[in-house]
Amino acid sequence: MTIVPVIKRDYICNLAKQGKRIDGRKFDEYRKIIIETNIVNKAEGSARVKIGNTQVLAGIKMDVGEPYSDTPESGVLTTAAELIPLASPTFESGPPQEDAIELARVVDRGVRESQVIELDKLCIVPKEKVWIIFLDIHILDYDGNLFDAASLSALAALMTSKIPIQRMKPILENLKEKFPNIEKYLNDHPEDYPLPLKEPPISCTSVKFDNFVVMDPSLDEEEIANARLTVATDTNGDIRAMQKGLNGSFTREEIQKVIKASLDNGREIRKQLSENTGY
Amino acid sequence: MQDEKRQIVFPSQILGDVKSNKAGKGTFIENGKIISERLGILNKNSEFLNVIPLKGRYEPVIGDFVIGIVEESLSAGWLVDINAPSPAFLHTEEVPWDVEFGDTDKYLNRGDTIMAKVLKIDELKKMQVTMKDRNLFKINNGDIIDVEPSKIPRIIGKQGSMISLIKKYIRCRIFVGKNGKIWVDAELDNIERVKKVIEKIENEAIKFGLTNRIEELLKKEVRNVQQ
Amino acid sequence: MKSDKVLIDDNGKRLDGRGFDELRNIKIEAGVLHRADGSCYLEWGGNKVLVAVYGPREAIPRHTQNSLRAIVNARYNMAAFSVEDRKRPGPDRRSKEISKVISEALEKIVLTEQFPRSSIDVNIEVLDAEAGTRCAGLTAAGVALADAGIPMKDIPVACAAGKIAGKVVLDLGKEEDNFGDADLPIAISPRTNEILLLQMDGHLTVDEFNQALDYAINGCHKVSEIQKKAILDKYQIKKEE
Numbered sequence: 001m002t003i004v005p006v007i008k009r010d011y012i013c014n015l016a017k018q019g020k021r022i023d024g025r026k027f028d029e030y031r032k033i034i035i036e037t038n039i040v041n042k043a044e045g046s047a048r049v050k051i052g053n054t055q056v057l058a059g060i061k062m063d064v065g066e067p068y069s070d071t072p073e074s075g076v077l078t079t080a081a082e083l084i085p086l087a088s089p090t091f092e093s094g095p096p097q098e099d100a101i102e103l104a105r106v107v108d109r110g111v112r113e114s115q116v117i118e119l120d121k122l123c124i125v126p127k128e129k130v131w132i133i134f135l136d137i138h139i140l141d142y143d144g145n146l147f148d149a150a151s152l153s154a155l156a157a158l159m160t161s162k163i164p165i166q167r168m169k170p171i172l173e174n175l176k177e178k179f180p181n182i183e184k185y186l187n188d189h190p191e192d193y194p195l196p197l198k199e200p201p202i203s204c205t206s207v208k209f210d211n212f213v214v215m216d217p218s219l220d221e222e223e224i225a226n227a228r229l230t231v232a233t234d235t236n237g238d239i240r241a242m243q244k245g246l247n248g249s250f251t252r253e254e255i256q257k258v259i260k261a262s263l264d265n266g267r268e269i270r271k272q273l274s275e276n277t278g279y
Numbered sequence: 280m281q282d283e284k285r286q287i288v289f290p291s292q293i294l295g296d297v298k299s300n301k302a303g304k305g306t307f308i309e310n311g312k313i314i315s316e317r318l319g320i321l322n323k324n325s326e327f328l329n330v331i332p333l334k335g336r337y338e339p340v341i342g343d344f345v346i347g348i349v350e351e352s353l354s355a356g357w358l359v360d361i362n363a364p365s366p367a368f369l370h371t372e373e374v375p376w377d378v379e380f381g382d383t384d385k386y387l388n389r390g391d392t393i394m395a396k397v398l399k400i401d402e403l404k405k406m407q408v409t410m411k412d413r414n415l416f417k418i419n420n421g422d423i424i425d426v427e428p429s430k431i432p433r434i435i436g437k438q439g440s441m442i443s444l445i446k447k448y449i450r451c452r453i454f455v456g457k458n459g460k461i462w463v464d465a466e467l468d469n470i471e472r473v474k475k476v477i478e479k480i481e482n483e484a485i486k487f488g489l490t491n492r493i494e495e496l497l498k499k500e501v502r503n504v505q506q
Numbered sequence: 507m508k509s510d511k512v513l514i515d516d517n518g519k520r521l522d523g524r525g526f527d528e529l530r531n532i533k534i535e536a537g538v539l540h541r542a543d544g545s546c547y548l549e550w551g552g553n554k555v556l557v558a559v560y561g562p563r564e565a566i567p568r569h570t571q572n573s574l575r576a577i578v579n580a581r582y583n584m585a586a587f588s589v590e591d592r593k594r595p596g597p598d599r600r601s602k603e604i605s606k607v608i609s610e611a612l613e614k615i616v617l618t619e620q621f622p623r624s625s626i627d628v629n630i631e632v633l634d635a636e637a638g639t640r641c642a643g644l645t646a647a648g649v650a651l652a653d654a655g656i657p658m659k660d661i662p663v664a665c666a667a668g669k670i671a672g673k674v675v676l677d678l679g680k681e682e683d684n685f686g687d688a689d690l691p692i693a694i695s696p697r698t699n700e701i702l703l704l705q706m707d708g709h710l711t712v713d714e715f716n717q718a719l720d721y722a723i724n725g726c727h728k729v730s731e732i733q734k735k736a737i738l739d740k741y742q743i744k745k746e747e
Contacts, residue, residue: 003348003350003360003389003390004390005348005390005391005392005423006390006391006392007392007418007419007420007421007422007423008422008423009390010420011421011422011470014467015467018467020467039554039633039634040554040585040587040588040633040634041552041634041636042552042587042588042589042590042634042635042636043587043588043634046587053540053541055539055540057585057633059585059586059587059588059633060587061586061587061591061592063591063592080586080595082585082595084583084629084631085558085560085581085627085629086539086542086556086557086558086629086631087539087541087558088541089541089560089563093581093583093597095596096595134586134587134592136585136586136587136592136595138585138631138633140539140556140631141539141540141541141542142541143540143541167590287738287741287742289652289661289734289737289738290652290657290658290659290660290661291658291659291660291661291695291696291697305657307617307659314659314697316617316657316658316659317652317655317656317657317658318652318653318655318737318741319655332655333655333741334543334544334653334654334655335654335655335656336562336563336655364561364562364563364564364576364621364623364624365563365564365621365622365623365624366564403573403574403622403623404621404622404623405623
């Protein structure tokens, strides 16, 4: 069932007092991470990430559409996350609840604010037609730390995505009448080509229970946690995004430690991401 | 090392004939044939053909000792999750304390773990449990291990032999709930050791020669401590 | 939508080279998810489906409980990225209808009287779609239910037949579904050939219908073998080296 027994909470805390975690990991150690790409044929890009038993599938679909009025020559990114009932006995079907919305927004910000996607290179006809990128995150198996698994699968999917010139050709050809410049665009881009991206930041999540802070929380640890901190870091060792969740608090020292551990783990994960995507 | 395994059967598999056998647990009869209704292990007990499920909920039996987690406190008692298809009810009259109507949350709350016994099951499979039995109490220490209820007999062993074997090598208190929950109370390191042993029993429950392998593992664990 | 698409060539082969009574490639794996009580991952041609079963568990909200038996809730959903044009997340009318016919098929085959007041929740996610997703979904659901230890009279299995270019064929592929004359997905209990699900759209004579039904039932039996093998593969212990 889904209630965390009180004695389990005590057990996890007692282990932590001895510097241990239930699965034997160190406080700043990640579970095994597996990244697989090109999972879904219909998608322009896709990736499945497993962190321990947590499994997330991200899919990228692209379409031709109108830009936002305040960025008339930029592509558009839209992120959605689904906590589908498949993934956990506690997820309900229906419109997204606040957890799903927070997850989608954090992943979206991680991608958007870091300008991972060079949106200004996704213009087809200024002010009229740009590429719209739909990033959809599907949680498949929930065993703790959805934030990192979702972010990582989003990045891996983006890094292996191709702009679907072939599939969209009929639509683009039809638009030539109204927008003759599309002719030039199609000449410049005759085939599917990789999404223009920059070096991505990697996000690392920690939680706090009692007075212990652990990274990559398992389900049990997440369920007894009262505070959560996600830190995204880039190749230069700079911080690109942060999000604190739940209603507990962190001390300044704890935050510094989390930043350091996020930098160290971020570096390792970035290496693995690069190897798996060939980017 | 022996590596034979018991036979796995799936729903709709024909196990035998009513002429030569009797339909046991996990089977049904159609056109004179005894058919499995679940994925499980075929078990022959005199002429009875039974299917022991590999996975599933606990199917309550009156008198079984179980470990439950309190879901909700109501005015006349509590709803307790015992890993059955629905929660069981624990009446205020069935606990070792003197509980006034409406005062239930002073004694047991959501998340509390209790040892209990299955008291009643009605025709609609509504269950009641009781804590009125010596040695049943609210659990405050240690940890609970979750296993498939169908593997509990293997973990207990013939006349408790497997549990005795574990207690011989590792200092601990163990209470095995028939509903697939096992309470272990010991030093933290020993709780880890017991978990490891029980995991091995669960994974290898359907193989023969298990007792020897478990004893080997226990001896190794003890050697590790002594080093 | 008709077009000049040639669905059957001069050698009697279909677009992907299959004969009239050939199935697409099917791969089934049982027990792939950690949280679910039972699960199954299935690939059928270009379809990729993941099913998770939870239950039997208390049916919530309480007013949905049936005091005599369990209710079976199948939820069929297509991921936004599973189709050519991105689909808005959330159930649309088509998904709700498919969920309903699958729930009804499963209710017939699961021994629900054993679990009064409970629900058995079957979550079918289509991750990659290519014609025949409801058959893929129900077939995977059968395996996931067995994997969860749910008692059933049989392992339900589904398969579709149809008509293309005037000929009855088994297991329509994508273009055949779009440009063909009829589509007949069915689900059966393979032990008894009882039909649990049946839908037809298109145009068939009574003879053609009977022929298509035979094809589909035979197809179901072939798929049933693959289901059973997947279940046994998961739980037979591998010989230790």
